[in-house]
Amino acid sequence: MTSRRSAAFDTTLYALSALLALWIAKIDSIPIHREWGRLAAGPYAAGAVVAVLMAARRAGVRARTWLALGVVVGCALLPLSLELAWRARTNPGLHAHAEVIITEEAAKALLDGRHPYAATYIEGPLAARPLGTRTHFPYLPGMLVFGVPRALADDGAPLTDARVAFALGTLAVTVVALRLWRAPPVDRLLVVQILVALPTGALLMATGGDDLPVLALLFLAVVLLDRKAPGWSGAVAGAAAALKQTAWIALPFLLLSARDKSDRPARARFGLATLCVVIPVVLPFVIWELSDFVEDVILFPLGLGQQPSAAGGTTLGSLLIRAFPGARDALTVILMALVVAVAITLFMVRSPAKPSQALCRAGIVMTVALVLAPAARLGYAVYPIELFTLAWLLSSRETSERTGSPG
Secondary structure, three states, X not given: OOOOOOHHHHHHHHHHHHHHHHHHHHHOOOHHHHHHHXXXXXXXXXXXXXXXXXXXXOOOHXXXXXXXXXXXXXXXXXXXXXXXXXXXXXXXXXXXXXHHHHHHHHHHHHHOOOOOOOOOOOOHHHOOOOHHHHHOOOOOHHHHHHHHHHHHOOOOOHHHOHHHHHHHHHHHHHHHHHHHOOOOHHHHXXXXXXXXXXXXXXXXXXXXXXXXXXXXXXHHHXXXXXOOOHHHHHHHHHHHHOOOHHHHHOHHHHHHHOEOOOOOEOHHHXXXXXXXXXXXXXXXXXXXXXXXXXXXXXXXXXXXXXOOOOOOOOOHHHHHHHHOHHHHHHHHHHHHHHHHHHHHHHHHOOOOOOHHHHHHHHHHHHHHHHHHOOOOOHHHHHHHHHHHHHHHHHHHHHHHHHHOOOO
C-alpha cells in the first residue's frame, strides 16, 4: 500500500454514508432530508461496492478520485438537480431549506431598494415557515450575492436557485485551493470527500448549502497561509467572514498563525487584508439601519431576538433554556461567556504558530460553541469535522517535512 489510506478506507466511508443516508431517510423530521436519504443511499452503497473491488485490485489515488467524483454526482448533484426540478413544479417552499429561500428573498429586497435586514418576508415562498424565519435575514451581507440570480429572474428558473450558486462557488474555490495546496493527492482526495462527497457536504449541497462556500473559503485561506501568503489569505478569510458569522470563530486563530515567506509573523498584513474585505461589505448595511442589522445578525441567531430562532438542533444550551425558559437571556449570556472563555484560554496557552494548530484550536472552540449554543442546526457539525480534518492533514505533512519521511 503506497499511502496511509487506500480504497479499503473508501469502502468504510461510503458504507457508513449509505447507512447514515438510510437512517436519515427513515427518521429525520425534515422531509427534504428524508428525500435526500432515499436518493443517496443507493449511490453510497454502489460506491462502497466499487471501493471493495478497487481495494482487491490495489487501486491508486487516481482511480479513487474518479470514484469520489462519481459519488459526488450520485449523492450531491443528482439529488440537487431533482430538488431544483421539483421546486419549480410545486410549492416553492417544499423543496429547499429556509436559508436558500431567505437568501433569495433578501437579495430581491435589496435590488428593490429595501434594507434586507429591515424587510419582512411574510408572503411568498416562506409563508408556511416560522415567524422568525419570515422576519429575519440572519447572515452577513456577502451571502446576498448567492441570491442575486433568482432575484434577477422573473420566471423562477431552476438554475437560478441559490443552491446552484452555493454549489458553483464551493466547487470553484475548492478547485483553486486544491491546485495551490502543496499536499499529496491522497490528502487532497480526503478533503474532496469530506467537503462535497460524504453526507457532511452532499446533504448540505442538495438541501441548503450556505455553509459550504464558507468552508471552501476557509480552506483556501489556510492553503494560502501554508504557502506563506498572509495578505491573500487574509483577503480570502475576510470573504468568508463577510458571508456568515461561523467564519469569525476561525479568524483570530488564523491571524495568530500568519507568517510571511521569511517565516516572520505577519499578523498585521493578514488582519489588514481581512478588514479591507469585510468593512466595505458589512459597513454600508450597518450604517443604513444599525438596529435591524444587530437584531438579524447577532440577537436572532443567539436566540435573543424578538422572535425565537428557527434552528431546532438539540444542544446542551437549548436543553437548559427549555428547562428554564424564564432565564433565557441570562443563560444565553452565560453560555456564550463560556465559549469566549474557552477561546481566550486557547489564546493564552501558546499562540498557534502553524495553520494546523490554528485550525485545531478553532475546531475546539467551534465544538464547544455547537454544544453550548442556545440555538443551532445539526449541519453546523460540518465545521469542526472539516477543521479537525484539515488540521490533521496539515500536521501530518508538517511532521513529514520536518522528519524527511514520506507523507
